[in-house]
Amino acid sequence: MADILSGKEVAQALGEKLKGEVDQLKSRGIVPGLAIVIVGDRPDSMSYIKGAQKKCSEIGIDCRLVQLPEDLSEKEFVSKIHQLNEDRNVHGILVMRPLPAHISEDRVKYEISPLKDVDCFNPANIAKVMSGEEGGFAPCTPSAVMEILDHYGIELGGKRAVIVGRSMVVGRPLAMMMLRRNATLTICHTKTVDLAKETSRAEILVAAAGKARMIKKDMVGSGAVVIDVGINFDENGKMCGDVDFEAVKDVAGKITPVPGGVGSVTSTVLAKHVIRACRMLIDSEA
Numbered sequence: 001m002a003d004i005l006s007g008k009e010v011a012q013a014l015g016e017k018l019k020g021e022v023d024q025l026k027s028r029g030i031v032p033g034l035a036i037v038i039v040g041d042r043p044d045s046m047s048y049i050k051g052a053q054k055k056c057s058e059i060g061i062d063c064r065l066v067q068l069p070e071d072l073s074e075k076e077f078v079s080k081i082h083q084l085n086e087d088r089n090v091h092g093i094l095v096m097r098p099l100p101a102h103i104s105e106d107r108v109k110y111e112i113s114p115l116k117d118v119d120c121f122n123p124a125n126i127a128k129v130m131s132g133e134e135g136g137f138a139p140c141t142p143s144a145v146m147e148i149l150d151h152y153g154i155e156l157g158g159k160r161a162v163i164v165g166r167s168m169v170v171g172r173p174l175a176m177m178m179l180r181r182n183a184t185l186t187i188c189h190t191k192t193v194d195l196a197k198e199t200s201r202a203e204i205l206v207a208a209a210g211k212a213r214m215i216k217k218d219m220v221g222s223g224a225v226v227i228d229v230g231i232n233f234d235e236n237g238k239m240c241g242d243v244d245f246e247a248v249k250d251v252a253g254k255i256t257p258v259p260g261g262v263g264s265v266t267s268t269v270l271a272k273h274v275i276r277a278c279r280m281l282i283d284s285e286a
């Protein structure tokens with residue numbers, strides 16, 4: 001039976017540290033502020049927002065929900081983003097994805113101020129993740145993976161890491177973040193010829209494909225660290241990851257559960273980024 005890597009434990013430890021930092025800011029009369037922008041009411045986004053609001057209130061961050069109607073025009077959306085860029089009480093802006101089809105993510109992503117872009121929407125921040133430059137904002141979900149690895153002292157240097165999934169929100173940026181820590185990276189995807197062969201070689205295996213329980217026991221090497229980024233719902237409406245947890249836990253060395261794994265750290269990383277954005281603003285005015 002593998003050791004369980006508890007995202008809840010990581011979120012708890014990080015959250016306590018962040019609360020201390022916010023208390024210090026508040027003693028100077030500063031309250032970190034986050035605006036969450038959602039167009040429409042997609043259930044996956046709404047469920048994340050609920051968790052993020054709760055996390056912010058525990059830590060002491062002022063969290064404002066900007067819920068916009070589904071039929072909002074792209075122009076109106078951009079003008080709302082500009083308004084938040086200018087708002088002095090808003091240090092971080094999170095735009096929920098995906099946006100409705102009539103708002104082009106490729107056009108609007110440039111509009112959010114990179115200094116407030118706490119979930120890496122703007123290509124200026126993506127570029128920093130790709131080049132390994134510090135000081136930008138990496139997306140919260142891959143950052144949550146790194147928080148878990150760091151919390152449990154899991155070394156990346158020289159390790160064979162395999163990521164299943166090449167999305168711009170998880171797989172690709174995570175590959176660059178692990179590469180920066182000197183892991184040897186393989187990225188697998190739907191056109192990978194022998195997926196099981198690739199994943200079995202992994203010392204650190206990350207499942208980020210968005211397919212319920214697709215990583216089976218015979219795809220995992222003995223003793224591997226298995227990180228499950230998937231959030232799916234099975235035929236019974238039960239939340240599950242991309243990993244067949246019940247079977248894989250008998251072969252893996254360490255494994256994250258779903259729920260209670262990566263997805264339970266994401267909102268705490270978001271809070272961390274808001275606090276950093278707040279400090280960046282203070283420093284730029286000092």
Ligand SMILES: Nc1nc(=O)c2c([nH]1)NC[C@@H]1CN(c3ccc(C(=O)N[C@@H](CCC(=O)O)C(=O)O)cc3)C=[N+]21
Nearest residue numbers: 044045047048051095096097119259260261263264267
């Ligand atoms: N720009 C953007 N960033 C996102 O991070 C983002 C997004 N858009 N769009 C929607 C998806 C969905 N998503 C979830 C994350 C965790 C849970 C979740 O339930 N997580 C916990 C439980 C809740 C908690 O502890 O807060 C768990 O895994 O145990 C659900 C949904 C983020 N998303």
